[in-house]
Every structure is written in C-alpha cells, then in structure tokens.
Amino acid sequence: MTNKTLLYRVTPHDPSGHRLSIRLQIDAPDPQGQVLFLPAWIPGSYLIRDFSRQIESIQAHHNEQTVTLHKIDNHRWKCAPCNGPLTISYVVYAWDLSVRGAHFDESHAFLNGTSIFLGVEGQTQMPCLVEYCPPPHTDTWKVYTSLPEATGHPDAAKRHGFGMYQAPDYDALLDHPVEMGTPQVIHFDACGVPHEMVFTGVAPNVDLERIATDTKKICEAQIALFEPETKTVPFLDSSDRYVFMTMVTGNDYGGLEHRASTALMIGRDKLPVTGQTPGPGYQDFLGLISHEYFHTWNVKRIKPQAFAPYRYTEENFTRLLWVFEGFTSYYDDAMLARSGVISQQAYLDRLGKVISHVRRGAGRLKQSVADSSFDAWTRFYKQDENSPNALVSYYTKGALVALGLDITLRQSTNGERSLDDVMRLLWQRYGKSFYQDMDNQSHLQGVAEEGMPALIQEATGVDVGDFIEQYAYKPQDIPLETLLAHDNIQLTWETDPTDNRLDVRLRNDADRCVIATVHEHGVAHDAGLSAGDEIVAVGGLRVHSAKALKQQLRYWQAGDTVELHVFRRDELRCFAVTLKAPEATVGKLSPATPATNE
Ligand code: ZN
DSSP states (O other): OOOOOEEEEEEEEETTTTEEEEEEEESSOOTTOOEEEOOSSBTTBOSOOOGGGGEEEEEEEETTEEEOEEEOSSSEEEEOOOSSOEEEEEEEEOBOOSSSSEEESSSEEEEOHHHHOOEETTOTTSOEEEEEOOOTTOSOOEEEESSOBOTTSTTBOOTTSSEEEEESSHHHHHTOOEEEEOOEEEEEEETTEEEEEEEESOOTTBOHHHHHHHHHHHHHHHHHHHOTTTOOOGGGGTOSSEEEEEEEESSOEEEEEOSSEEEEEEEGGGSOBTTSOOOTHHHHHHHHHHHHHHTTTBTTTBOBGGGSSOOTTSOOOOSOHIIIIIIHHHHHHHHHHHTTSSOHHHHHHHHHHHHHHHHHOGGGGTOOHHHHHHGGGTTTTSOOTTHHHHOOOTTHHHHHHHHHHHHHHHHHTTTSOOHHHHHHHHIIIIITTHHHHTTSGGGOOOBOTTOHHHHHHHHHSOOOHHHHHHHTSSOOOOOHHHHHHHTTEEEEEEEOTTOOSSSEEEEEETTEEEEEEEOTTSHHHHHTOOTTOEEEEETTEEOOSHHHHHHHHTTOOTTOEEEEEEEETTEEEEEEEEOOOOOEEEEEEEESSOOOOO
16 A cells, blocks of 8 residues: 655754755655655745755665666656655755755754755655754754644654654745744734744844734735725645744845745844834834735735746746736735834835935836846846846836836726726635635646736726836836826935935945945946945045045035045046036825825
8 A cells, every 4th residue: 555645754963064964755666766855945045055956965775675767857856766655865954044045053954845845856746744853962952844743643742842744745845934932922813713923033122023014004904905894814725833943143035935934134233122112114014914925825825827836946937026016015005004103104115215226227228127027037136236227126116016016907997896806806806716726737827927907907997008008018117206296205215315425336345435336327437437446535635434425525526536546356446526416316205295194
C-alpha cells in the first residue's frame, strides 16, 4: 500500500553555523529517476534568487543504499532510477536576515518554504507532512506559523509546538513561513477570527497593545471592504488564523505577503513604546501591515493569470503588477484613514509623499507601469545608480493610477461606484474560490493581461479604457491636480528644503560625500558629474559630508557658476556647475476649501 504523502523533517541542528538538516521521504518516486527542484524565486519578490545555492550537501537513499543523484540545471537534481521509497537528506545554510530567505542562529529561526522544501516533480499536488524538530541548544522555543497542525496524526504538533504540520499540496507548503524562538506575542480577533502578532528581535517596552488595537481596526476595515455583508475573512481556506511575523532590527523596512500570514521587517524606532506617543515612523509600520494584509486578497487569491499557478523555477511575467502592487499601495494608506488609525490630513501627507516620489524621477516619462511590471525581474529588482532616471515604480505610480481611477469612477457615477466595487468584483470572480480550484489546476483562473478595462466597466459601468491606456500603458503623468480637485483637494508644489541644489542624490560613506545618483537634466548632469564621484571641494572649500556641501553652496545664487572638485576613482577632476533656482517637486495636499467655522 502506498501512503500518498510527502514527508519532510526539518531540524535546525547547527545554530552557530546556521545550518538546517532536512529529510524528505518520497514513498512512490518516479521509477525512471525522480527529479527534485528548489524554487528559484519567492512569490511577491520578483527576482531569480537561486535558493539552491544554499544547499551545502545532498544525498539520496533507498533501503539504506545510496542512490546517485546529480544536478541537471541550476534548480534541479535527478536521482538514479529506484523502485520504492526514496529518502533525500540535505543541509541548507540559513543566514539571510530578510523576509525572503531563511535565517537561523541561537536566538531564533525564520524559514521560508522556498528556501528549504525541495519539490518533487510530478508530485506537487500531493499532500505534504512537515515535522518541525527543536534545535539542540534549547527547549524554550515555540513555533509560530499559519501552517495547520497535522490533526489526527499521532505526532501532530500542538498549537505553537514542535511536531507534525500539514499542507494540502506543495504550493501551500511553500506559502506558510515559520518563526521559531521566544518572540513577544499578542493576539486579537478581527471579525471574530484569531490573529497573532509575533515580534522577534530586541524591542524594549514595545507597546503591543497599541499595535494590536490599531491592527485590528485595519484588518476589520479591509474585511468589510471585500465582504461588506458577511465580514468573512479571506484566509479560512488555508488556516484558522492569520499570523504577522515581524523581525525588529536597527533600521529595516519591508514585508512579504503569504496566504494566511506575512513576514515583516521594521526598524525599532518605528515601533510605539509603552507610555509614549508614537513617533512618525509608526504610521509607516501600520502602512506596511495594511499593505501586506491587503495582499491576502489582492495577489494571494486575486492573481494575474501569469501566477495561476506559480512556476517556481523561472520568471513569471505579467504587465499587471501596477494592479497587484499599485492598487495595494493605494489601499494600504487609504485603509489607515478609513479605519481611523490616522487622520485625514495625515493621509493627505502620506499621499503627497507618494506623488513627490513619482515626480522626482525622470524615468516616469520613459517607462510605463505596465512595462515596469514586466521588467521587474531585471530592472525594478536590480536597481542601480541610474534607476531613478530610467524606471518608474509600479508601487508608487501604480498607486496614483488607482487614485486616478477611483476618482474617475466616483465622478462618472455621481459617487455611486468606486474602485471598491472593482476590488469586490475581482474578489468574487477570481479570489474567493482560488484555493478550492487549486485541486484542478486547469480551472485556475487569474486576471487576463488585457482584462482590467472590461472588468472595471463590468463593476462600475464606466469605460476607463483610455485612462488605462494613457497612464498605465504609456509613460505619461496623470493629471492629478484636476482629478484631486473633484475631491475638493488641492495639490500644490513646493521646493524641497532639504534639497542639495546639485540635482543629485548623495550618500555619506564615513567622511566622504559621494554622488549616488545624478538626476537627468539637472545641473550636475549638465556639468558632467557622475554617480560615484566623491565631492571634495566646492568653490575651493573643503567638503566631507552632505551637510558641509549644503553649507558651502549657500554662498552662491541661482545663475552663478561654481567649481566643484571631485575624485573620480583616484583622479582629481574639476567641473563648473551653473546653479539653477530649485524646482518645486514636493507635492502637498490640502482640503481645497479653507476651513470655515463649521
Ligand atoms: Zn506588496
């Protein structure tokens, strides 16, 4: 009798060397020779990362006899033919402190499935069991994951315990990362369903109650957006709870979405401290939470066709990330305001920052958000010194496309319809039953590449084909001043008080003032300065920091020409820079009608 399950056992055995040993048991391997693979990328982060390079050693056995296996490409191995159960043993090096990889030391382990679980070709629809085993150096660790316990199995894990967990297929197995250790934890219910928040890393006196209270409001506002009648949470198809896993560090910011959880990294100073008013960075943390939670609907269930299903060993191309990341970026801040965790003016200030970010780069007039989506793998995820001049972000510009669409839809329907109706149609049509349809992959549906205009028309009756063509498929600026005026919001442009007047982005390496990016058509570009140049003097006066540069430049006016000495590599060069009046690139939003006495 064949037990139709793949069994993985994960043991974090070497905390100081950051090594995990993993054993995979395949009951019925391909008799022609089983092929195994490790994902080359992790969904949500569109870059080929070659996770297989962290596998230090790998062996195969059948009945305690060695079965030879060899690499057949960057991500795959093939075993020699064998009849009956095959065991694969391998060691993974886990020392990538990010939301995308695997990280393990004496304090904790955070593991993404894409870094640790070999896929079995031909058996990716098979149910999987995973046994998480404790590390050798401590018995205090607990396990936090949205992956369900293997209820009914004799070695089933208890909640937060080591032991057996289960996934209905390989795709699900990869989509429930795990945090092990002794984190700070708080629980809350949103619309009656449990949510856990887990904080790893040093975070003294962090105000967990405050974070949970605010997060609950954000979650409930999003649930109400997609399911206004039933208030049903989206993730019950995969787990009985949602888990926020946050790594607290000195200065990081980022997140990665999963079907019933998210991995976040945040700088300590963005977290609220008990008994103190939260600093401005706390809004960024709430925005990150809101963003990743929104993905539970938009991209983890409502997907572009290109991700239905994911293909793990190659790029999955789509021109629609402006919908899946852009719309999500529009709603992340909007939901902070709608749930009441930030004020209306704070929302306008955040939106102003997005508008300014888009305006600052000349790349917005060269690349459309559709092309930016398609080229994410080689351009957005491989940014260099010239990226602001060459690329547009499908996050920020995509958020502005969403804003423009939302206003257009409300305006065209006298406020009867909005982008919310579009999200609800996408949810009902593509998202709600996505993981039920996983059983029969030929039924898997995602949004067709050219599908958005028709879907928006269906949801709202409004034809936005031209709007999408111009602002999503062409590199054109969205007429935000006019659009926002319909919402009684005024957009004005101001100069940036922190501007260095050279139209460059600087980076401070120790006591050197180095140009990171030269903005196209700016004064530094006109003068011949380049990224990498170390500015050593302005008008004959020494410069050793961005602050000193600004200090020296105050002696010259717009129209003056000033000599800049720089080291390009180890060669001293001199450039004549003619200063201009600073451009107004900072967008400020305010209510159009000045406040009256009401
Ligand atoms: Zn995102």
